[in-house]
Amino acid sequence: MDWQKIVIHHTASPTEVQRSGKNVPVDAAMLREWHRTKGWSDIGYHFVIMPDGRCEEGRPLYRPGAHCNVGRRNHIGIGVCLVGNFSETEVPEAQINGLVTKVLQLMKAFKMSIEVVELHRDVPEAATECPGRYFPVDVFKKKLKEQNDAIR
Numbered sequence: 001m002d003w004q005k006i007v008i009h010h011t012a013s014p015t016e017v018q019r020s021g022k023n024v025p026v027d028a029a030m031l032r033e034w035h036r037t038k039g040w041s042d043i044g045y046h047f048v049i050m051p052d053g054r055c056e057e058g059r060p061l062y063r064p065g066a067h068c069n070v071g072r073r074n075h076i077g078i079g080v081c082l083v084g085n086f087s088e089t090e091v092p093e094a095q096i097n098g099l100v101t102k103v104l105q106l107m108k109a110f111k112m113s114i115e116v117v118e119l120h121r122d123v124p125e126a127a128t129e130c131p132g133r134y135f136p137v138d139v140f141k142k143k144l145k146e147q148n149d150a151i152r
């Protein structure tokens with residue numbers, strides 16, 4: 001794969017669902033199950049950021065994703081997804097921090113600059129609000145820039 005972009009998403013789902021009367025977290029395993037139910041081969045995202053900031057592995061990076069069907073992003077873009085619906089609620093600070101950490105790792109691993117990081121809705125021709133209207137884009141970009149400058 002020739003990764004040139006990092007595309008940020010949200011699941012637009014609750015962070016927990018009920019299974020047999022118990023609350024279980026929406027995580028990479030559950031998203032994999034949901035996406036396979038749609039007939040996909042695997043979870044569509046490469047990484048999943050949990051509400052507490054932990055990162056779970058999704059689809060392996062040697063395979064194209066299934067997270068953005070315009071602008072060739074499935075082939076050139078690493079898909080990173082936050083669990084939650086940020087059209088309805090705010091993103092927990094721990095989750096933003098976890099996202100920043102993961103994105104910095106990916107930028108470093110693939111020698112990408114900060115300009116490659118984009119929100120799903122900012123991909124040309126993408127008709128979506130993803131990752132949600134409450135996604136704190138200014139805070140995210142500020143933290144990313146600060147930490148990126150700090151490791152140079």
Ligand SMILES: [Zn+2]
Binds near residue numbers: 008010128130
């Ligand atoms: Zn998205």
